[in-house]
Amino acid sequence: MIKEKTIWKLLGKMVMIFGIVLTLGPMYIMIITAFKPLPEAAKSFFALPSAFYIGNFVELFSRNKFWNYAANSLMISTISMTIVVFFVPTVSYAIARNFNNRYYRFLYYYILLGLFVPFQIIMLPLVKQMTKLNLLNRQGLILLYVSFSLIRGVFLFVGYIRAIPRDIEEAAYIDGCNVFSTYTRIIVHLIKPMIATLMIIDILWFWNDFMLPLLLLNKSSDYWTLPLFQYNFKTQYSFNYPMSFTAYFMSMVPIVIIYCFLQKYIITGISAGAVKS
Template sequence: MRKEGIVWKTFKVLVILLGMVLILGPIFVIFINSMKTMQEAGRNFFALPSGLNFDNYKELFGRSDFWSSFRNSTIVTVTSVTLIVLIIPALSYAVARNLNKKYYKMLYYYILAGIFIPFQVLMLPMVKQMTQLKLLNQFGLILLHLTFSLPTGLFLFVNYIRSLPAEVEEAARVDGCNVFQTYVQIVFHLIKPMIATIIVMDSLGCWNNFMMALLILNKSHNMWTLPLMQYNFKAEFSFNYTMAFTAYIVCMIPIVIVYALGQKYIIKGLTAGAVKS
């Protein structure tokens, strides 16, 4: 039994180390190449840089299109995630507490069907409709982020809310709270772990979204987000990948911060505020 325990522990450690190499390896290669010139990177892509060379970072921060794209990405991501947090949990609460009714059940499964439709199927009709509505701008992209987040968000929140004890809401109604007050003062606090999860997931999705931004914001470079700006490091016959890698490292930092801040809410207090049945 002891030998089997040692073998199992060794196997788990090896799997963890392999996962770390697979995840951190590409990030390490990107980082070291962001410290190189194009000539140095061309000589040996995987070698360490000859020294700490921050010229690529200075050049990136000196570009006006970087800061305008950073501002656009921040506006789109923050606004999209804010609307998602305000609308989807509230809708999910209404559906979860009325799922025994035919109308709400049909609504739930109708929205849930969006999970199974590939984005490629929706691309052409989506662009045509957004063009007719004159929404080929940042506001249109924000609405699309909200729309495409709805099926997954509704599925997660409805199942999470249905797992909450109903006694808390019943006690709030006895104290004179209406449905809105019960949701804001009680339910919203109980679903904070799921809200933190959605914030992290959708922040990552909105911040890194390339295809949808390309379809909606390609009308003017003044509306570009960071993924579109990074894509344009590639010319017809060349690719300035050291600058692209520098942009990848810099643009990764805000999402890492969001995850670091949200992680504690995901892990701790999953049953905070619950009562014993």
């Protein structure tokens, strides 16, 4: 018995270490290579940099419109996020509190249809439609993010709000509140945890998304977001890979910082969101 247990434990520890090396290894290579000049990187790929070389960063910031792309990513993510936070809970509230009404029930299942649809089917017609509307730009992308975030958002929020007892709202109505003031004064505070979950899921999606920016913003480099820039950077700098790694590293920095502080909330938020939908 004891022998069997120790063998399993040892094996488990070895697999565990292997997993950690496999997970962090690429990150390690990326970071050390970002601090090496090209000849050194070519000579010793796995070794720590011999000196703290920042030439790659200097070049990335000066020769490319890196800050421009970072600003695009930041602007698109935060604006979409802000609209979503106002917009998804309100429609979910209307649906959740009128579920016996045919219109709202229809709207709920109508939006949930999106859970069954792979993106590939709207990919091609969407580009035609956005071209016609002259929306192959950042504004168009924000509009799409807001529209598409409805699917998961409404699904998560309607269930959450319906589980909240109505007593408080009824008391508020008696005190003379209407739906709007009840929402802003009471409901918003009760659904804060779900708002946090939605914010985490969506901001990661907006910041990391590649597909929609590729379809909408690839024409002009002024519009590129960071993932799009990284992709296009590959063809431009394939020989100078310390530069590429520097670019990947820089686009990761904000995420790493946020993750260090909020990992607990991020992990529970994302896994709860995934399990429910």
